[in-house]
Amino acid sequence: MKYKSQVLTICKIPYDFIDVATDETANMYMKRKNLGVTTELPPIFVDGEYKGLFAQFEEAVEFDELDQFLGLQ
Structure with missing residues (x-):
């Protein structure tokens, strides 16, 4: 979490x-x-839309594609 x-x-x-581990409403x-794609943690959501997992976040950072991954462009 600190890295993100x-x-x-x-x-x-x-x-x-x-x-989401301690907030049942957030978990649901x-x-x-x-x-149903995965329940692997931690998931990444932007404005309520599922974007991917931490490994995909790291890859986007590494390749300078974070804005695209998060859907900010």
Whole structure:
């Protein structure tokens, strides 16, 4: 989580972290919105839309494609 937080802060991308492990409502939302693709944690959502997993986030950062991954472009 710290890595994601640092990247998003440096890139000036506003974010909220929601702990789906302790928030049952958030957990049910995650399962419904990711269309059953995976329940691997941590998932990445932007404006309620499932974008992918942490490994995909890392790859997007590595290849300077974070805006595309997050759907900000």
